[in-house]
Amino acid sequence: MPTPPHAPVIALPLSADAAQACVFEDPQSKAILKQLQRIAPSAANVLLVGDTGTGKELIARHLHALSTRRAEPFVAVDCGVFSELHAEAELFGHEKGAFTGALSSKAGWLEVAHGGTLFLDEINQLPMSVQTKLVRVLQEGMVVRLGSRRSVPVDVRIITASHVPLERLVQTGAFRRDLFYHLNVVKLELKPLQQRPGDILPLVRLFIGEYSRRLGHGPVRLSPAAERRLTAYPWPGNIRELENVIHRTLLISRNGVIQDSDLSIAYLHGPPDLQDGSDDSAEARLQQALEQLCSQGEEDLHEKVEDSLFRTAYRLCHHNQVRTASLLGLSRNVVRARLIKLGEVVVHHRGED
Template identity: 50%
Template structure:
């Protein structure tokens, strides 16, 4: 699986969502393996990530790898409805429940019966809708607006947000009990700038896609152009990459895409290493994760610490264990260590009890 794309990308031409996703970067490969472990279950999934990173594509992949793959997949943007309509959209309504309700109608939960319901931007739900969603998740039934009769549902829920729900909970904007109900199996989708090895396959995908739409021969991407793509910070993530490639194909000449054909938004930054050509931004010093780690280590070296290596190693294991959803097998794969070593080290750190604690 080099690139995952929407089934009918032409139908989403004006959407801000990402229409393709790659799993070439090491971090993306870890995510893909985690998806394969989670998908066969019926566990509620929470996908987090910036806008344009491909959260709906992740939800569709979870659905396609589950036993519900042949049943409906319905995607709903919670931020697209007014506060007065969101409840009737999600849970349905009876005739006469409100002005304009001329007939009874099932909501999205009922429409997705037997399949998967994807709730995008769940962090935008108003408080009243959060209360009703909590009850649906707990009781596995919905009550239509204007009705007192519950309707049983059989739906796998995948929720997504670009909001830091933990901060929203602390601020009182999102219910803590709902957060825990949704955060059963968490999938963290990194921004494109943190998975640079996904840029090349995505770029090839968009070159092929827009070459066909423009009815031209697919141009060759020059090495300097690819290098420049990898040095950009991509605040708009995959959707922005698609737009940059589309524009490049419109203005490129001679059967190739050069660095001067790439025009970036002034909202982003180019890391140092090459002079900008044709873009609207000046070079900026944007550290890679490895550079940031090195700078952090240098700061630690300046401070007295009797057990520095143990502290660093402990932080690596603890962070990897948390990133892997407290799953020892995933942690061992992430660190490329045996599960026995990971289990023993987590036990030494007191993160798990003995040799049997934590998820397998």
């Protein structure tokens, strides 16, 4: 086994104080923050679900800051970059000589987070063999390093995040049912930023303050036109995209006022004439995408396009089947059957666990 790389601990660009501020102000986000205040004093494991970039790590850090573990470590690990060979050594640690290149003993991230909080992002990508060992750790509160027979006690609160519904993975056998039950003590869902418009400007001001400090700028403010553009844009990349836009804008802005023309949104998502939100521009983007798919010779193109349409409509209708059927002009039975086929709707048969 080759030497594992340095574990991929996530380092947010924001300072710890800024990350813990959790400036979400949209009513949906405020409801989640109230839930955090209620569950923070407990040791309950928390599962965060939501699209990539919706702020799951910000929520995890804020939960840690509110908890009785706030003085202990907060360790964030991206499970999505682990190979199966390295995942066990990184999470559970290893002893000297446990494998080729293990020149010294090393504590895993569960030990490092002892007394505090371990945030496992993209838990859906954790290899099955490691899932099995993690279940034992959660049951017994003990870690055995790779190459060791000695158990090490650990006291860790686990916060996990996934952009894929774990229930679907459990149904397909890609995720352990018992591990899901251990992690899903409290479940919080973070909506896309587009559905939380009240969070946009508070986050913008947070990022302006943080990056202005880092870049040595003086006070920076938004023009009214810039505010309108930021709140009107749909932010398909969620908070991560918003942060990148503000960072880039501050790199080129020098006069202390961010104007509409300073914002680099158009550079990230196509020319400005396709950003006006009109029906014509939407149809033009759709036609362009279809032409590209056709030219690439995609197999089963008709079915793939239909699948994408059903998923998109279902998400935009907030997972309401009746509204989705109305939007698509189809019967609810047709929509439900297709969503079940796509795994968007899970049918629980009588007698199942």
